[in-house]
Amino acid sequence: MLTGGMRAAYMFAPGDVRVIDAPAPRIEEPTDALVRLVRTCVCGSDLHPYHSMAPNPDGTSMGHEYLGVVEEVGAEVVTVRPGDLVIVPFVFSCGVCDFCREGLQTSCRRAGLASRLGSAGAQAELLRAPLADGTLYPVPVDEHSGLLASLLTLSDVYGTGFHAALTGGAGPETTVAVIGDGAVGLLAVLSARRLGAERIILMGRHAARTDLGREFGATDVVATRADEGVEAVRELTGGDGCHVVLEAVGHLPALEQALGIVRAGGRIARVGVPQYREGPIGREQFARNVTITGGVAPVRHYIDRLLPDVLSGEVDPGRVFDVELSLDDAARGYELMDRREALKVMLRP
Structure with a gap:
């Protein structure tokens, strides 16, 4: 596991994306998990700040779609364990509040759209996932599966x-x-x-x-x-x-x-x-x-329904990824999508 620093994509101004050395996250709450990158990607919604964000000399950590392997869990986490391949939905959710129970995790009373609870962006080698039990979705394949692209779509675009x-x-x-x-x-x-x-x-x-x-x-x-x-x-x-x-x-x-x-x-x-x-x-x-x-999709709610047909190969939503680059080439991924030369760019370690 990364212990000091990691590589991560940050946006500093319109059109200015750089992959920099950033501090590696750590467990901060007993409900956290640390997840190591297997696949992430650039989203069409990432292009909105790419066109119009206010310049920020410190940069903004980017990305919200993630597929990874659990590296470490907090003391209170019970639904995932180190070694699990997990889908990380684009919002964090507790899984137990009334909105989560109703299938509207985007309005979770502890996180949802209102807060990432201090977690940085997903275009990074390592991600701290708050509320791991309510958010992370383990899948019964390993990180070498041929289904990675389709599984990644369940973190956002397919849902x-x-x-x-x-x-x-x-x-x-x-x-x-x-x-x-x-x-x-x-x-x-x-x-x-x-x-x-x-x-x-x-x-x-x-x-x-x-x-x-x-x-x-x-x-x-x-x-x-x-x-x-x-x-x-x-x-x-x-x-x-x-x-x-x-x-x-x-x-x-x-x-x-x-x-x-x-x-x-x-x-x-x-x-x-x-x-x-x-x-x-x-x-x-x-x-x-x-x-x-x-509205904003509660994708965590839909994984139960959509995952079986992905695992069986009946559907292949991962076909929307037409370019695959390394994380260090994230800036090129933004450029290709902005010029409509790529439909959706997947990033690997």
Whole structure:
């Protein structure tokens, strides 16, 4: 185990990511675990600060998706032990409060989105995982498994795509539109298909990505945006629009596009992190009985449901990783994703 320092990715200003020597974490609370990196990655949401963060001379520790091996546990940890390969969901959760018991770990009263309890970012050789019993999910394979990429998606993007499809109501006899051909959008396509959606329209402009979307279950691809894209989807649906729209981008034009293609009585599930404070949700959508749902995915809640088909090989969500680099090359990973030359970059030790 690393005892002095470790390598970790920090962001110092827009476009300025560096892998630096950082202090190695240690057990601070009896409920902590230390986890050694097996795989981590760059998320599309990491590109938001990559474009707009305020410069910070000390840097900001980056990353929130992690697959690793437990190296050490605190005295009160009982559900994992050293040597376990674990999925680390992107929020920490106690597992026992009312929100955790209800499957909304993102609102955990001890951590959730409100606090990482002092844990640094996941693009690092070692991670301190607070609330290990409620957060970490051990998997019955070792760190040399061929399933690592797919297991890593369960820390965020597969669970987030599934959250979109589930809360949006994708299912038999529904027409679903997915806005966004990033990893979450493509896994929303996969999830909608797994939930029984019969027609799935993927709105994206990158052929390599939309080709994968077709393999995941998309029946149609619309490569245009804004009014032209809305018109194309409405034409495909006989003028009515879609029962379910899954918005996986997070920018206001994507929300406006979703509102333009949703059918009366339909549902929009937003899982793209909103980069806007106000949106056009007013009387028109009220009159059409449009439901807007989604939000931050409680991915820890979904692992029980999604893991068996990953372990059996029935699904392969890890296909969204099209570039693999070493952790020391993290800055290049950001550059490739920012230039749309990579769909999603996986980082290894």
